[in-house]
Amino acid sequence: MAEQTSEPLWLTDEQLRDWQSLMALLMTMPPALDAQLKRDSGLNSFEYHVLAGLNDHPSGRLGMSELSAYTRGSPSRLSHAVGRLERAGWIERRSGEARCVNAHITEAGRRKLVEAAPAHVREVRRLVVDRLTPEQLTALGAAARLVVAQIEPTWVDAIAHRTGGDC
Amino acid sequence: MAEQTSEPLWLTDEQLRDWQSLMALLMTMPPALDAQLKRDSGLNSFEYHVLAGLNDHPSGRLGMSELSAYTRGSPSRLSHAVGRLERAGWIERRSGEARCVNAHITEAGRRKLVEAAPAHVREVRRLVVDRLTPEQLTALGAAARLVVAQIEPTWVDAIAHRTGGDC
Protein backbone atom coordinates (compact mmCIF):
# COMPACT_ATOMS: atom_id res chain seq x y z
CA MET A 1 0.00 0.00 0.00
CA ALA A 2 2.42 2.62 1.19
CA GLU A 3 4.70 3.16 -1.75
CA GLN A 4 7.67 5.33 -2.27
CA THR A 5 6.89 7.66 -5.12
CA SER A 6 10.20 9.42 -4.76
CA GLU A 7 11.93 7.21 -7.29
CA PRO A 8 10.59 6.31 -10.70
CA LEU A 9 8.80 3.10 -10.00
CA TRP A 10 8.16 1.50 -13.32
CA LEU A 11 10.19 1.19 -16.49
CA THR A 12 9.87 3.01 -19.77
CA ASP A 13 8.59 1.09 -22.76
CA GLU A 14 12.08 0.66 -24.17
CA GLN A 15 13.49 -0.46 -20.87
CA LEU A 16 10.64 -2.90 -20.45
CA ARG A 17 11.15 -4.29 -23.92
CA ASP A 18 14.87 -4.77 -23.41
CA TRP A 19 14.34 -6.25 -19.99
CA GLN A 20 11.86 -8.73 -21.36
CA SER A 21 14.30 -9.62 -24.10
CA LEU A 22 16.93 -10.32 -21.49
CA MET A 23 14.47 -12.41 -19.48
CA ALA A 24 13.69 -14.37 -22.62
CA LEU A 25 17.39 -15.01 -23.01
CA LEU A 26 17.70 -16.17 -19.43
CA MET A 27 14.80 -18.52 -19.86
CA THR A 28 15.64 -20.03 -23.24
CA MET A 29 19.37 -20.27 -23.34
CA PRO A 30 20.18 -22.51 -20.37
CA PRO A 31 17.59 -25.07 -21.44
CA ALA A 32 18.94 -24.98 -25.00
CA LEU A 33 22.50 -25.60 -23.83
CA ASP A 34 21.38 -28.25 -21.40
CA ALA A 35 19.46 -30.03 -24.08
CA GLN A 36 22.43 -30.13 -26.42
CA LEU A 37 24.78 -31.42 -23.76
CA LYS A 38 22.35 -33.96 -22.43
CA ARG A 39 21.51 -35.24 -25.87
CA ASP A 40 25.06 -35.45 -27.17
CA SER A 41 26.93 -36.53 -24.06
CA GLY A 42 24.54 -37.22 -21.21
CA LEU A 43 25.98 -34.44 -19.07
CA ASN A 44 24.10 -31.44 -17.79
CA SER A 45 25.59 -27.97 -17.89
CA PHE A 46 26.73 -28.04 -14.32
CA GLU A 47 28.52 -31.35 -14.62
CA TYR A 48 30.15 -30.21 -17.84
CA HIS A 49 31.31 -27.10 -16.09
CA VAL A 50 32.79 -29.10 -13.25
CA LEU A 51 34.77 -31.30 -15.62
CA ALA A 52 35.87 -28.31 -17.66
CA GLY A 53 37.04 -26.50 -14.55
CA LEU A 54 39.19 -29.41 -13.47
CA ASN A 55 40.50 -30.07 -16.93
CA ASP A 56 41.57 -26.47 -17.44
CA HIS A 57 43.79 -26.55 -14.40
CA PRO A 58 47.28 -27.81 -15.09
CA SER A 59 47.11 -30.10 -12.10
CA GLY A 60 43.77 -31.54 -13.06
CA ARG A 61 42.56 -31.15 -9.51
CA LEU A 62 40.87 -28.50 -7.42
CA GLY A 63 39.66 -28.20 -3.85
CA MET A 64 35.92 -28.48 -3.42
CA SER A 65 35.70 -24.91 -2.22
CA GLU A 66 37.57 -23.52 -5.19
CA LEU A 67 35.53 -25.65 -7.51
CA SER A 68 32.38 -24.47 -5.81
CA ALA A 69 33.37 -20.85 -6.36
CA TYR A 70 34.40 -21.51 -9.94
CA THR A 71 31.16 -23.21 -10.85
CA ARG A 72 29.05 -20.92 -8.67
CA GLY A 73 27.34 -23.90 -7.18
CA SER A 74 26.55 -24.23 -3.51
CA PRO A 75 28.84 -26.65 -1.66
CA SER A 76 25.94 -29.02 -1.40
CA ARG A 77 25.10 -28.91 -5.07
CA LEU A 78 28.72 -29.48 -5.93
CA SER A 79 29.04 -32.37 -3.53
CA HIS A 80 26.06 -34.12 -5.05
CA ALA A 81 27.28 -33.48 -8.58
CA VAL A 82 30.80 -34.68 -7.83
CA GLY A 83 29.26 -37.76 -6.31
CA ARG A 84 27.52 -38.50 -9.58
CA LEU A 85 30.65 -37.84 -11.63
CA GLU A 86 32.70 -39.99 -9.31
CA ARG A 87 30.23 -42.82 -9.63
CA ALA A 88 30.61 -42.50 -13.39
CA GLY A 89 34.37 -42.74 -13.05
CA TRP A 90 35.19 -39.30 -14.38
CA ILE A 91 36.38 -37.82 -11.11
CA GLU A 92 38.15 -39.08 -8.01
CA ARG A 93 38.08 -37.53 -4.60
CA ARG A 94 41.27 -37.48 -2.54
CA SER A 95 41.62 -35.73 0.76
CA GLY A 96 44.46 -33.27 0.79
CA GLU A 97 46.09 -31.39 3.61
CA ALA A 98 44.09 -29.48 6.14
CA ARG A 99 40.37 -30.09 5.93
CA CYS A 100 40.41 -30.00 2.16
CA VAL A 101 39.18 -32.53 -0.32
CA ASN A 102 40.52 -32.42 -3.83
CA ALA A 103 38.54 -33.44 -6.87
CA HIS A 104 40.77 -34.99 -9.54
CA ILE A 105 39.69 -35.50 -13.10
CA THR A 106 40.47 -39.00 -14.33
CA GLU A 107 41.69 -40.05 -17.73
CA ALA A 108 38.21 -41.23 -18.54
CA GLY A 109 36.97 -37.84 -17.44
CA ARG A 110 39.31 -36.07 -19.82
CA ARG A 111 38.23 -38.33 -22.64
CA LYS A 112 34.61 -37.63 -21.83
CA LEU A 113 35.23 -33.91 -21.95
CA VAL A 114 37.24 -34.00 -25.17
CA GLU A 115 34.41 -35.95 -26.65
CA ALA A 116 31.75 -33.53 -25.44
CA ALA A 117 33.43 -30.20 -26.08
CA PRO A 118 33.34 -29.81 -29.85
CA ALA A 119 29.60 -30.21 -30.17
CA HIS A 120 29.10 -27.86 -27.28
CA VAL A 121 31.28 -25.17 -28.77
CA ARG A 122 29.54 -25.68 -32.07
CA GLU A 123 26.22 -25.04 -30.35
CA VAL A 124 27.55 -21.92 -28.66
CA ARG A 125 28.62 -20.67 -32.06
CA ARG A 126 25.33 -21.51 -33.65
CA LEU A 127 23.22 -19.86 -31.00
CA VAL A 128 25.31 -16.86 -30.06
CA VAL A 129 28.63 -16.15 -31.68
CA ASP A 130 27.50 -16.59 -35.26
CA ARG A 131 24.29 -14.76 -34.63
CA LEU A 132 25.91 -11.46 -33.66
CA THR A 133 28.37 -9.12 -35.27
CA PRO A 134 31.70 -8.88 -33.45
CA GLU A 135 30.62 -5.50 -32.12
CA GLN A 136 27.35 -6.89 -30.84
CA LEU A 137 29.08 -9.75 -29.11
CA THR A 138 31.54 -7.36 -27.53
CA ALA A 139 28.71 -5.15 -26.34
CA LEU A 140 26.83 -8.16 -24.97
CA GLY A 141 29.87 -9.36 -23.10
CA ALA A 142 30.61 -5.94 -21.68
CA ALA A 143 27.05 -5.45 -20.47
CA ALA A 144 27.02 -8.92 -18.96
CA ARG A 145 30.20 -8.19 -17.03
CA LEU A 146 28.75 -5.01 -15.61
CA VAL A 147 25.65 -6.76 -14.37
CA VAL A 148 27.59 -9.70 -12.97
CA ALA A 149 29.93 -7.30 -11.21
CA GLN A 150 26.91 -5.87 -9.45
CA ILE A 151 25.53 -9.24 -8.44
CA GLU A 152 28.79 -10.85 -7.51
CA PRO A 153 31.59 -8.34 -7.01
CA THR A 154 34.22 -10.96 -6.35
CA TRP A 155 33.93 -12.69 -9.66
CA VAL A 156 35.88 -10.45 -11.97
CA ASP A 157 39.11 -11.54 -10.31
CA ALA A 158 38.16 -15.14 -10.01
CA ILE A 159 38.12 -15.74 -13.73
CA ALA A 160 40.62 -13.08 -14.66
CA HIS A 161 43.45 -14.37 -12.51
CA ARG A 162 42.63 -18.04 -12.37
CA THR A 163 44.24 -17.86 -8.99
CA GLY A 164 42.54 -20.78 -7.30
CA GLY A 165 44.19 -24.10 -6.74
CA ASP A 166 44.08 -27.16 -4.66
CA CYS A 167 44.78 -27.19 -0.98
CA MET B 1 38.88 -38.45 -32.59
CA ALA B 2 37.83 -37.73 -36.15
CA GLU B 3 37.22 -34.02 -36.17
CA GLN B 4 36.13 -31.64 -38.82
CA THR B 5 38.86 -29.11 -39.28
CA SER B 6 36.98 -27.43 -42.06
CA GLU B 7 35.31 -24.92 -39.78
CA PRO B 8 37.05 -22.88 -37.10
CA LEU B 9 36.59 -25.07 -34.10
CA TRP B 10 37.46 -22.97 -31.13
CA LEU B 11 36.83 -19.35 -30.20
CA THR B 12 39.17 -16.40 -30.21
CA ASP B 13 40.24 -14.98 -26.87
CA GLU B 14 37.78 -12.12 -27.13
CA GLN B 15 34.95 -14.40 -28.10
CA LEU B 16 35.79 -16.72 -25.26
CA ARG B 17 35.89 -13.87 -22.80
CA ASP B 18 32.56 -12.49 -23.90
CA TRP B 19 31.03 -15.93 -23.95
CA GLN B 20 32.20 -16.59 -20.42
CA SER B 21 30.77 -13.26 -19.37
CA LEU B 22 27.45 -14.24 -20.81
CA MET B 23 27.61 -17.61 -19.07
CA ALA B 24 28.32 -15.82 -15.82
CA LEU B 25 25.23 -13.75 -16.41
CA LEU B 26 23.14 -16.82 -17.09
CA MET B 27 24.38 -18.43 -13.92
CA THR B 28 24.11 -15.52 -11.51
CA MET B 29 21.10 -13.61 -12.57
CA PRO B 30 18.28 -16.13 -12.25
CA PRO B 31 19.39 -17.10 -8.74
CA ALA B 32 19.61 -13.44 -7.79
CA LEU B 33 16.11 -12.74 -9.01
CA ASP B 34 14.77 -15.90 -7.45
CA ALA B 35 16.31 -15.02 -4.14
CA GLN B 36 14.74 -11.58 -4.10
CA LEU B 37 11.31 -12.88 -4.98
CA LYS B 38 11.46 -15.75 -2.57
CA ARG B 39 12.68 -13.57 0.25
CA ASP B 40 10.22 -10.74 -0.27
CA SER B 41 7.13 -12.60 -1.35
CA GLY B 42 7.64 -16.33 -1.12
CA LEU B 43 7.17 -16.80 -4.86
CA ASN B 44 9.72 -18.22 -7.24
CA SER B 45 10.37 -16.64 -10.63
CA PHE B 46 8.19 -19.06 -12.47
CA GLU B 47 5.21 -18.60 -10.23
CA TYR B 48 5.61 -14.85 -10.38
CA HIS B 49 5.68 -15.07 -14.14
CA VAL B 50 2.52 -17.11 -14.19
CA LEU B 51 0.65 -14.61 -12.05
CA ALA B 52 2.03 -11.70 -14.06
CA GLY B 53 0.94 -13.33 -17.29
CA LEU B 54 -2.61 -13.75 -16.08
CA ASN B 55 -2.76 -10.34 -14.51
CA ASP B 56 -1.60 -8.62 -17.68
CA HIS B 57 -4.45 -10.04 -19.69
CA PRO B 58 -7.61 -7.96 -19.59
CA SER B 59 -9.68 -11.03 -18.88
CA GLY B 60 -7.44 -12.25 -16.08
CA ARG B 61 -7.52 -15.72 -17.50
CA LEU B 62 -5.58 -17.79 -20.01
CA GLY B 63 -5.71 -21.32 -21.32
CA MET B 64 -3.05 -23.62 -19.98
CA SER B 65 -1.47 -23.96 -23.40
CA GLU B 66 -1.22 -20.25 -23.95
CA LEU B 67 0.12 -19.79 -20.46
CA SER B 68 2.60 -22.55 -21.07
CA ALA B 69 3.85 -20.82 -24.19
CA TYR B 70 3.95 -17.45 -22.48
CA THR B 71 5.96 -18.69 -19.54
CA ARG B 72 8.03 -21.09 -21.64
CA GLY B 73 7.32 -23.83 -19.18
CA SER B 74 6.51 -27.37 -20.18
CA PRO B 75 2.85 -28.30 -19.75
CA SER B 76 3.85 -30.47 -16.84
CA ARG B 77 5.83 -27.79 -15.09
CA LEU B 78 2.97 -25.38 -15.53
CA SER B 79 0.43 -27.86 -14.28
CA HIS B 80 2.41 -28.45 -11.10
CA ALA B 81 2.98 -24.75 -10.58
CA VAL B 82 -0.66 -23.85 -11.14
CA GLY B 83 -1.54 -26.57 -8.67
CA ARG B 84 0.57 -24.85 -6.04
CA LEU B 85 -0.83 -21.41 -6.86
CA GLU B 86 -4.34 -22.79 -6.77
CA ARG B 87 -3.73 -24.35 -3.39
CA ALA B 88 -2.55 -20.95 -2.20
CA GLY B 89 -5.77 -19.38 -3.46
CA TRP B 90 -4.19 -17.13 -6.06
CA ILE B 91 -5.50 -18.95 -9.10
CA GLU B 92 -8.61 -20.91 -9.98
CA ARG B 93 -8.95 -23.49 -12.71
CA ARG B 94 -12.14 -23.60 -14.73
CA SER B 95 -12.68 -25.81 -17.69
CA GLY B 96 -13.70 -23.87 -20.77
CA GLU B 97 -14.95 -24.98 -24.12
CA ALA B 98 -13.26 -27.70 -26.09
CA ARG B 99 -10.50 -29.52 -24.21
CA CYS B 100 -9.28 -26.32 -22.67
CA VAL B 101 -8.77 -25.42 -19.06
CA ASN B 102 -8.54 -21.78 -18.12
CA ALA B 103 -6.46 -20.46 -15.29
CA HIS B 104 -8.08 -17.44 -13.66
CA ILE B 105 -6.23 -15.12 -11.36
CA THR B 106 -8.21 -14.42 -8.18
CA GLU B 107 -8.52 -11.18 -6.30
CA ALA B 108 -6.09 -12.51 -3.74
CA GLY B 109 -3.77 -13.34 -6.60
CA ARG B 110 -3.89 -9.81 -7.88
CA ARG B 111 -3.21 -8.47 -4.44
CA LYS B 112 -0.28 -10.81 -4.09
CA LEU B 113 1.17 -9.62 -7.36
CA VAL B 114 0.66 -5.95 -6.62
CA GLU B 115 2.41 -6.54 -3.36
CA ALA B 116 5.32 -8.37 -4.96
CA ALA B 117 5.91 -6.30 -8.05
CA PRO B 118 7.49 -3.10 -6.73
CA ALA B 119 10.34 -4.82 -4.95
CA HIS B 120 10.95 -7.00 -7.95
CA VAL B 121 11.11 -4.05 -10.33
CA ARG B 122 13.38 -2.30 -7.88
CA GLU B 123 15.72 -5.29 -7.99
CA VAL B 124 15.68 -5.35 -11.77
CA ARG B 125 16.64 -1.71 -11.73
CA ARG B 126 19.36 -2.23 -9.20
CA LEU B 127 20.95 -5.17 -10.98
CA VAL B 128 20.49 -4.24 -14.60
CA VAL B 129 18.81 -1.04 -15.66
CA ASP B 130 20.72 1.28 -13.38
CA ARG B 131 23.98 -0.50 -14.06
CA LEU B 132 24.02 0.23 -17.79
CA THR B 133 23.84 3.32 -19.92
CA PRO B 134 20.70 3.54 -22.06
CA GLU B 135 22.81 2.61 -25.07
CA GLN B 136 24.23 -0.42 -23.31
CA LEU B 137 20.81 -1.59 -22.27
CA THR B 138 19.54 -1.15 -25.79
CA ALA B 139 22.47 -3.11 -27.16
CA LEU B 140 21.95 -5.85 -24.58
CA GLY B 141 18.28 -6.11 -25.43
CA ALA B 142 18.95 -6.20 -29.16
CA ALA B 143 21.58 -8.91 -28.82
CA ALA B 144 19.32 -10.93 -26.58
CA ARG B 145 16.51 -10.76 -29.12
CA LEU B 146 18.78 -12.00 -31.87
CA VAL B 147 19.88 -14.99 -29.84
CA VAL B 148 16.38 -15.79 -28.68
CA ALA B 149 15.15 -15.57 -32.25
CA GLN B 150 17.64 -18.27 -33.14
CA ILE B 151 16.65 -20.53 -30.26
CA GLU B 152 12.93 -19.99 -30.45
CA PRO B 153 11.85 -18.46 -33.74
CA THR B 154 8.21 -18.24 -32.75
CA TRP B 155 8.70 -16.02 -29.79
CA VAL B 156 9.10 -12.60 -31.38
CA ASP B 157 5.42 -12.60 -32.28
CA ALA B 158 4.24 -14.11 -29.06
CA ILE B 159 5.26 -11.16 -26.94
CA ALA B 160 4.99 -8.53 -29.64
CA HIS B 161 1.37 -9.17 -30.50
CA ARG B 162 0.10 -10.53 -27.23
CA THR B 163 -2.22 -12.49 -29.39
CA GLY B 164 -2.97 -15.38 -27.07
CA GLY B 165 -6.16 -15.70 -25.12
CA ASP B 166 -8.37 -18.16 -23.41
CA CYS B 167 -10.18 -20.88 -25.24
Added chain:
DNA sequence: GATGCATTGTTGAACTTTCAAATCACACTA
Protein backbone atom coordinates in the same frame (compact mmCIF):
# COMPACT_ATOMS: atom_id res chain seq x y z
C1' DG C 1 -22.60 -43.44 -35.09
C1' DA C 2 -18.41 -46.29 -34.09
C1' DT C 3 -13.37 -46.24 -34.59
C1' DG C 4 -9.06 -44.24 -34.89
C1' DC C 5 -6.38 -40.22 -34.15
C1' DA C 6 -4.57 -35.87 -32.61
C1' DT C 7 -4.68 -32.42 -28.99
C1' DT C 8 -4.94 -30.91 -24.17
C1' DG C 9 -3.91 -31.43 -19.73
C1' DT C 10 -2.73 -34.21 -15.61
C1' DT C 11 -0.25 -37.61 -12.85
C1' DG C 12 3.44 -40.07 -10.43
C1' DA C 13 8.10 -41.44 -10.42
C1' DA C 14 12.93 -40.25 -11.15
C1' DC C 15 16.16 -36.90 -10.83
C1' DT C 16 18.29 -32.44 -9.42
C1' DT C 17 18.65 -28.62 -6.44
C1' DT C 18 18.01 -26.48 -2.03
C1' DC C 19 17.97 -26.21 2.78
C1' DA C 20 19.23 -27.31 7.36
C1' DA C 21 21.57 -30.30 10.21
C1' DA C 22 25.39 -33.39 11.00
C1' DT C 23 30.16 -34.80 10.51
C1' DC C 24 34.90 -34.37 10.40
C1' DA C 25 39.46 -32.43 10.87
C1' DC C 26 42.25 -29.24 12.51
C1' DA C 27 43.52 -25.11 15.66
C1' DC C 28 43.45 -22.89 19.87
C1' DT C 29 43.10 -22.57 24.82
C1' DA C 30 43.24 -23.72 29.38
Added chain:
DNA sequence: TAGTGTGATTTGAAAGTTCAACAATGCATC
Protein backbone atom coordinates in the same frame (compact mmCIF):
# COMPACT_ATOMS: atom_id res chain seq x y z
C1' DT D 1 45.91 -33.08 26.52
C1' DA D 2 41.04 -32.68 27.05
C1' DG D 3 37.73 -29.21 25.63
C1' DT D 4 35.99 -25.85 22.53
C1' DG D 5 35.61 -23.52 18.34
C1' DT D 6 35.84 -22.86 13.41
C1' DG D 7 35.78 -24.01 8.72
C1' DA D 8 35.09 -27.60 4.95
C1' DT D 9 32.45 -31.03 3.33
C1' DT D 10 28.82 -34.25 3.39
C1' DT D 11 24.20 -36.02 4.24
C1' DG D 12 19.21 -36.67 4.00
C1' DA D 13 14.85 -34.77 3.48
C1' DA D 14 11.86 -31.25 1.21
C1' DA D 15 10.82 -28.72 -2.88
C1' DG D 16 10.77 -28.24 -7.73
C1' DT D 17 11.56 -29.90 -12.51
C1' DT D 18 11.62 -33.33 -16.00
C1' DC D 19 10.20 -37.36 -18.16
C1' DA D 20 7.12 -40.79 -19.77
C1' DA D 21 2.82 -42.64 -19.42
C1' DC D 22 -2.01 -41.86 -18.94
C1' DA D 23 -6.77 -39.86 -19.21
C1' DA D 24 -10.11 -37.04 -21.48
C1' DT D 25 -12.05 -34.66 -25.19
C1' DG D 26 -13.07 -33.30 -29.85
C1' DC D 27 -12.50 -34.37 -34.87
C1' DA D 28 -12.25 -36.96 -38.97
C1' DT D 29 -13.26 -40.92 -41.56
C1' DC D 30 -15.46 -44.86 -42.76
